[in-house]
Every structure is written in C-alpha cells, then in structure tokens.
Amino acid sequence: MAATILYGTEIAKDIREQLASEVEELKRKGIVPGLTVILVGEDPASHSYVRGKARGCEEVGIRSEILLRDASISEEELLQMIEELNENPNVHGILVQLPLPSHISEKAVIGAIRSEKDVDGFHPVNVGNMMIGYDALLPCTAHGVVEMIRKTGTPMEGKHAVVIGRSNIVGKPVSYLLQRENATVTMCHSRTVNLRHYTRQADILIVAAGRAHMIGSEDVKPGAVVIDVGVNRIESGKLVGDVRFDEVKEVASYLTPVPGGVGPMTITMLLKNTIEAAKNLAAR
Ligand SMILES: NC(=O)C1=CN([C@@H]2O[C@H](COP(=O)(O)OP(=O)(O)OC[C@H]3O[C@@H](n4cnc5c(N)ncnc54)[C@H](OP(=O)(O)O)[C@@H]3O)[C@@H](O)[C@H]2O)C=CC1
Ligand SMILES: Nc1nc(=O)c2c([nH]1)NC[C@@H]1CN(c3ccc(C(=O)N[C@@H](CCC(=O)O)C(=O)O)cc3)C=[N+]21
Numbered sequence: 001m002a003a004t005i006l007y008g009t010e011i012a013k014d015i016r017e018q019l020a021s022e023v024e025e026l027k028r029k030g031i032v033p034g035l036t037v038i039l040v041g042e043d044p045a046s047h048s049y050v051r052g053k054a055r056g057c058e059e060v061g062i063r064s065e066i067l068l069r070d071a072s073i074s075e076e077e078l079l080q081m082i083e084e085l086n087e088n089p090n091v092h093g094i095l096v097q098l099p100l101p102s103h104i105s106e107k108a109v110i111g112a113i114r115s116e117k118d119v120d121g122f123h124p125v126n127v128g129n130m131m132i133g134y135d136a137l138l139p140c141t142a143h144g145v146v147e148m149i150r151k152t153g154t155p156m157e158g159k160h161a162v163v164i165g166r167s168n169i170v171g172k173p174v175s176y177l178l179q180r181e182n183a184t185v186t187m188c189h190s191r192t193v194n195l196r197h198y199t200r201q202a203d204i205l206i207v208a209a210g211r212a213h214m215i216g217s218e219d220v221k222p223g224a225v226v227i228d229v230g231v232n233r234i235e236s237g238k239l240v241g242d243v244r245f246d247e248v249k250e251v252a253s254y255l256t257p258v259p260g261g262v263g264p265m266t267i268t269m270l271l272k273n274t275i276e277a278a279k280n281l282a283a284r
C-alpha cells in the first residue's frame, strides 16, 4: 500500500490562517509583531531560506526586516547589533541565520539574544526549559515535525521513534519533543554501528542527517511514519531529501516530500513563535 504524502505546504496553510487572525487581534490592541533576521555572508541557500521566512511573515501580517551584513563583520559588531535589537520594543523576534563565518562564535551570538526574543528556541534558557518541560519558545523544525506527525492522527505514545541526527538545531530537540509525546526514542548518528538495525524498528522515523537519499525502502519498517528533514542540493541542481522518496513511499504509511514537507512547517513555527514572543513581551 502506498503512503499518504504529508504536504507541509498544506498543513502550514491551515496553521498560517489561524496565525493571521491572531495577528489581526494583536494589531487591534496596537501590537504589531516584528521579526528581525540577521544574515551574514553570501551563502545562496541561506539567502533562499531567509527569503522564505520573510514571505511567511508577510503572509500572516508580521512586520519583518532582514539585516544583511558582510562576512567580514566582527563578532563585536554583531553582538552590538543584537544588543540594540534586544532593547528595541518593536522587535519581538531575533533570528541570526546559521551557520556563521568561522571567526564568529555561535555560542556567544545565540547567548546574547534576549531569551524572550529567541524565536529559534536555540538560547540555552529556552533549550533548558524545553528539556525540563517548562514553557519555552520551541525550536521550529522539531516543533514542525511533531505537529506533522500529530496531523496524521497516529498516536505517538508508546511508539518507537528513531531519530537520525543529533544536532542542536534538529536531532536533539526532535528527540526531546517526541519524548514529551511519550514516544520511546532512539538517537542515531554518524558513529552508529548498523544503522539499519535501528531504523527498521522505527514506528516513526525522523531523518535529519543531511545525506542525500541515504534511506531506502530496506531501511524502513512497513507502515512506518517517515519524516524527511534533510534538504540537499544535488549536482543536477535539484533539491532532495535524505530519503529515497519513490522507494519509501511504497512501504511507509505517511511520508513527507522535499521540498514542500518539513521546510514550510519550520517557517510556520517561526511565525508562531514570533507571535507568542510578541504576546509575552506585551504582557510584561
Ligand atoms: N527542513 C528544514 O526546515 C530544515 C532542514 N535542515 C536540513 O536537515 C539536515 C540536517 O541538518 P543539521 O541537523 O543542521 O545538520 P548537522 O550537519 O548539524 O547534523 C547532522 C547529523 O546527522 C548525523 N549524520 C551525518 N551523516 C550520517 C550518517 N551517514 N548516518 C547517520 N547519521 C549521520 C551527524 O552525526 P554526528 O553528530 O556524529 O556528526 C549529525 O548528528 C540538513 O540536510 C539540513 O539542510 C536543517 C534545518 C531545518
Ligand atoms: N538560525 C537559524 N534558524 C533556522 O531555522 C535555520 C538556520 N539558522 N540555518 C539553516 C537551517 C535550514 N532551515 C530551513 C528552513 C526552511 C526550509 C524550507 O522552507 N525549504 C523549502 C525549500 C526551500 C528552497 O527551495 O530553497 C522546502 O523544503 O520546501 C529549508 C531549511 C532553517 N534553518
């Protein structure tokens, strides 16, 4: 039986309509949610993602600005910019696009963002609160992944979820949020021996390794929910996931495409966080 394809674009559309009406309501109270994205350097992929974020903001009525800086910017200058945005009452969300040039410390930059404005959910205060289960701005990709699985109606409780990838921006937060849903979670990474041994046991398989087409039908348990987070540009110029879509769609129960799967959900969760940050800051 062929998988149901989970179109992030469609799921995101419903959520964005809801977000647009929340923005309307805030605007009636005189609050215009605002997101500032800092983009350092010329990486074309980063520029493309940031454009997607700005488009999303426009769609739901969030004011957004992109501050472009040359790759030669110093860490000190970047920290100074963040300090000003921390103090600016019209800015509710601050996002510094990663990766940064190697002469700038990601740790210093993320740590400098006021945690209430950290709409990526990458600040140690938000990460810690998420882990403990307290209120926090949640990391967008991980949150988007869990919302997509929820949308399938498949209960996560008691299911074996296998996550490939342990990065701070995707793999680790996905694993925490799935545990919050009472899944049993196994983490795999580049040093995992016999990866297939684990992936074949997964009721829910999250693939976030950044390796084009690494997962095929032999790696997947029949009927599994498969979420492909990978976004890879291959030689032909095509954008592909970490999963061999045409194969895996024949064995999975649900499968996300790339593009049009997790990516649009990531952006939608960023919009949601920006609105939440605006509400929280206004209530202080
Ligand atoms: N759709 C979206 O919204 C988003 C998509 N992405 C995409 O998701 C992918 C992952 O991103 P990110 O987490 O930042 O990437 P990182 O490179 O930071 O992390 C990759 C992780 O995958 C593991 N890994 C790499 N190769 C293998 C392998 N052959 N077998 C098993 N594990 C492996 C690494 O292991 P180790 O720790 O041992 O090195 C690491 O933990 C990328 O394609 C990225 O473009 C990212 C963010 C958002
Ligand atoms: N501070 C920070 N926050 C991030 O959230 C962040 C980051 N840095 N650095 C890079 C990764 C990557 N990422 C993506 C978001 C959306 C798509 C997305 O919407 N992709 C579209 C296709 C986009 C295209 O066509 O290029 C899709 O999958 O349909 C992809 C990747 C966010 N990241």
Ligand SMILES: [Mg+2]
Pocket (backbone or CB within 6 Å): 167, 169
């Ligand atoms: Mg990374």
